[in-house]
Amino acid sequence: xxxxxxxxxxxxxxxxxxxxxxxxxxxxxxxxxxxxxxxxxxxxxxxxxxxxxxxxxxxxxxxxxxxxxxxxxxxxxxxxxxxxxxxxxxxxxxxxxxxxxxxxxxxxxxxxxxxxxxxxxxx
Numbered sequence: 001x002x003x004x005x006x007x008x009x010x011x012x013x014x015x016x017x018x019x020x021x022x023x024x025x026x027x028x029x030x031x032x033x034x035x036x037x038x039x040x041x042x043x044x045x046x047x048x049x050x051x052x053x054x055x056x057x058x059x060x061x062x063x064x065x066x067x068x069x070x071x072x073x074x075x076x077x078x079x080x081x082x083x084x085x086x087x088x089x090x091x092x093x094x095x096x097x098x099x100x101x102x103x104x105x106x107x108x109x110x111x112x113x114x115x116x117x118x119x120x121x122x123x
Contacts, residue, residue, distance in 0.1 A: 002026045002096045002112040009092060009117030016084050016121070022077040022094030022114060029096035031103045033110060034068060034079045036090035036119075045105025046092070047079060057104045061087075084121045091116040 008020040020034070033048035047058045047068035056068055067080040077094055095110035103109035 002029050004094045004096060004112055004114035006092065006094045006114045006117040009119045011120040011122065012084055014085055014121055014123050017080070017082045018084065018119060020079040020081065020092055020117060024075045024077065024096065027098065029112070030098050030100060032070065032077045032094065032096045033105060035093045035095055035107065037093070038090040043107065045107065048104045050102055055102050059105065086121050086123045089119060089121050091118050
């Protein structure tokens, strides 16, 4: 079992930055990811990483603006978000899995989810 707890969300103006954190406890996952869900929209993948940090992937909409990273010593996953846009407004979720393959942004492969942290970007 893996327990996840997100933090770091908030309100920011367009062009600003936020850093989300996800504290991990329990078993060590093999892959972790960030997903987001805006009101009235389906949940979508944002970024994913293998626990060794060697493989990462990003949604096209955030590539070049967001950076996923992890600090295994602190058991924490991060999402650095720069150049934020109103379209980035959503609830952001941390997810984890113990699958042996790189699960990237395939939601069904992630059995462990946090409660989410809200990000609001105003124009």
